[in-house]
Amino acid sequence: MAQAKSERRARGALARVLVVDDEADIRELVDLTLSRMGLAADCAGTVAEAREFLARESYQLCLTDMRLPDGEGLELVRLIGEQYSETPVAVITAFGSTENAVAALKAGAFDYLAKPVALDQLRTLIKSAIDLPVASAAEGAQRSEALQLLGDSRAMSTVREIIAKLARSQAPVYISGESGCGKELAARLIHEQSNRSQAPFVPVNCGAIPENLMESEFFGYRKGAFTGAEQDREGFFQAAGGGTLFLDEVADLPLSMQVKLLRAIQEKRVRKVGATVEEAVDVRLICATHQDLKACVEAGTFRQDLYYRLNVIELRMPPLRERAEDIPQLARACLDRLAHQASALPLTPAAETALCRYTFPGNVRELENILERATALCSGSEIDEGDLQLSPADDGHPDAGSEGRGGESLDTYLDRLERQAIQEAVVQTQGNRTAAARLLGITFRSLRYRMARLGIE
Structure with a gap:
C-alpha cells in the first residue's frame, strides 16, 4: 500500500487534502476553497471515516476539527504523526x-484555525502546508551548510534531531539556554529547513x-500617526510576512507590550x-531568552497566558560545559575562521x-572571544595555555568555587562575582553601558536591572 501511495505521488497526481469535520457546511466551505486552489479533497465526518481514507490514499494535508462524534481530533493528529x-x-x-489549540500544537499539529473559519487564513494555511518539504533531515542540513551547530556530543545530536522535526511544524518555539550558547543560530536553522526558508527571517x-x-x-504605523511619522512604515510582523519572526x-x-503581542498571536492580525483596521499577518514565531521564563511568570514580570502561547514546544540549548567533548572541534572551527x-x-x-x-560561563561566544584574543596576542607559532588567559577561579577545578567563596553564603558570593564582572565591563568600555552589556x-x-539590584551607580 505504501508503495502504491509513493507511485501516485511520483506520477504527479493532483495534491489531495483530507477534510475531517462533522459539520457539513464547514466541509463544503473547505472543499470549495480547495477546489478553487486547484486541489482535490476527501471529506470525512468521523474519526473512523478519516482512518479509512488515510489507509487508502496519500495526502498533502489533513484538516480536522477538534471535536468529532466518535472521538477527538487529537487522535488523528497523533495517528498521522x-x-x-x-x-x-x-x-x-x-x-x-x-487550550485546545495549544494541546494540538504540542501533539504535533502543523497549525490551527479558529471558528468561524476565515477564508484568508484558511488559504494561507493551505498554501503554507502544501509547500512543506518532504526531504530528509540530512538533505535539509545540506541546504543549510552556511549555518552549522557543530559538535558530535549526544546533546548536540539531539538538538539537531529536534530542529529537523520543528522545521516541519508551524507551532511557536521557545528556545531556552544561557547567553552565548547558539539560540539564534538554532532559530535560523529551524527557519532554513522549513517551508518558509525562501521568506524573511527577522531577528528582533x-x-x-x-x-x-x-x-x-x-506593528508599523501610518503616515501622520505621530510626530515624525512622515510616511507609512511596516513593522517586524509585516517584514517577516511568510517567514519567521525571532524574538530574542x-x-x-x-x-x-506583552498584551499586544498575545493578541497578535491569537488573532494572527x-x-x-x-490605523483603524487590522491586517492579517502570516509569520511563525520563535522566541528565546537566557532568563528562566517560568520564573519570570512566577515573579509577575511575564504574562502566564503569553508564556503558554510561546512555549508550545521548548528547545533547550545545552551550555558548553555540558558538552565539553565538543570544545576541540569548536575551537578548530573558530581558528580556521580566524585564519582568513x-x-x-x-x-x-x-x-x-x-x-x-x-x-565557559559565556559559552560558545566566550570561546570565540578567548581564541580571537589569543590569536592576536600570541607571540609564538602555537597558542599555549598561558595565551588563553583563562580565569583560575573558573578553570573547571571542583574546588575552585569553594576556595573563592571564603565562608560567604551562596547568594552573597554570586552577587559579589556579578558586581565585579559588571564593574570591570563598565571600566573596560569607559562607562559605555550599552557596550558593557554587549x-x-x-x-x-x-544590565540596568542588575546594576539597580546590586546598587551599582
Missing part, C-alpha cells in the same frame, strides 16, 4: 479555545527597543499605529586540555 509523518495536519478549534532583540517605540516597531530576549518585553584574517595558529595539547577543563552577553535592559 506516527504512521503518516509526511502529511502535515492542522486543526480547527472552537472560538476562544486556546526585544531588550534593545525603547518601550515607547515598541508598538510602532512591531523576549523576557525583556514590558507587560503592556495586527493593527498599525494610527591572520596566520593560522594551532593549539598546543596543554591549551586544548585547559579549554576542555574550563567552565561585552557581558546580556541586554542593556538586563
Whole structure:
C-alpha cells in the first residue's frame, strides 16, 4: 500500500487534502476553497471515516476539527504523526479555545484555525502546508551548510534531531539556554529547513527597543500617526510576512507590550499605529531568552497566558560545559575562521586540555572571544595555555568555587562575582553601558536591572 501511495505521488497526481469535520457546511466551505486552489479533497465526518481514507490514499494535508462524534481530533493528529509523518495536519478549534489549540500544537499539529473559519487564513494555511518539504533531515542540513551547530556530543545530536522535526511544524518555539550558547543560530536553522526558508527571517532583540517605540516597531504605523511619522512604515510582523519572526530576549518585553503581542498571536492580525483596521499577518514565531521564563511568570514580570502561547514546544540549548567533548572541534572551527584574517595558529595539547577543563560561563561566544584574543596576542607559532588567559577561579577545578567563596553564603558570593564582572565591563568600555552589556552577553535592559539590584551607580 505504501508503495502504491509513493507511485501516485511520483506520477504527479493532483495534491489531495483530507477534510475531517462533522459539520457539513464547514466541509463544503473547505472543499470549495480547495477546489478553487486547484486541489482535490476527501471529506470525512468521523474519526473512523478519516482512518479509512488515510489507509487508502496519500495526502498533502489533513484538516480536522477538534471535536468529532466518535472521538477527538487529537487522535488523528497523533495517528498521522506516527504512521503518516509526511502529511502535515492542522486543526480547527472552537472560538476562544486556546487550550485546545495549544494541546494540538504540542501533539504535533502543523497549525490551527479558529471558528468561524476565515477564508484568508484558511488559504494561507493551505498554501503554507502544501509547500512543506518532504526531504530528509540530512538533505535539509545540506541546504543549510552556511549555518552549522557543530559538535558530535549526544546533546548536540539531539538538538539537531529536534530542529529537523520543528522545521516541519508551524507551532511557536521557545528556545531556552544561557547567553552565548547558539539560540539564534538554532532559530535560523529551524527557519532554513522549513517551508518558509525562501521568506524573511527577522531577528528582533526585544531588550534593545525603547518601550515607547515598541508598538510602532512591531506593528508599523501610518503616515501622520505621530510626530515624525512622515510616511507609512511596516513593522517586524509585516517584514517577516511568510517567514519567521525571532524574538530574542523576549523576557525583556514590558507587560503592556506583552498584551499586544498575545493578541497578535491569537488573532494572527495586527493593527498599525494610527490605523483603524487590522491586517492579517502570516509569520511563525520563535522566541528565546537566557532568563528562566517560568520564573519570570512566577515573579509577575511575564504574562502566564503569553508564556503558554510561546512555549508550545521548548528547545533547550545545552551550555558548553555540558558538552565539553565538543570544545576541540569548536575551537578548530573558530581558528580556521580566524585564519582568513591572520596566520593560522594551532593549539598546543596543554591549551586544548585547559579549554576542555574550563567552565565557559559565556559559552560558545566566550570561546570565540578567548581564541580571537589569543590569536592576536600570541607571540609564538602555537597558542599555549598561558595565551588563553583563562580565569583560575573558573578553570573547571571542583574546588575552585569553594576556595573563592571564603565562608560567604551562596547568594552573597554570586552577587559579589556579578558586581565585579559588571564593574570591570563598565571600566573596560569607559562607562559605555550599552557596550558593557554587549561585552557581558546580556541586554542593556538586563544590565540596568542588575546594576539597580546590586546598587551599582
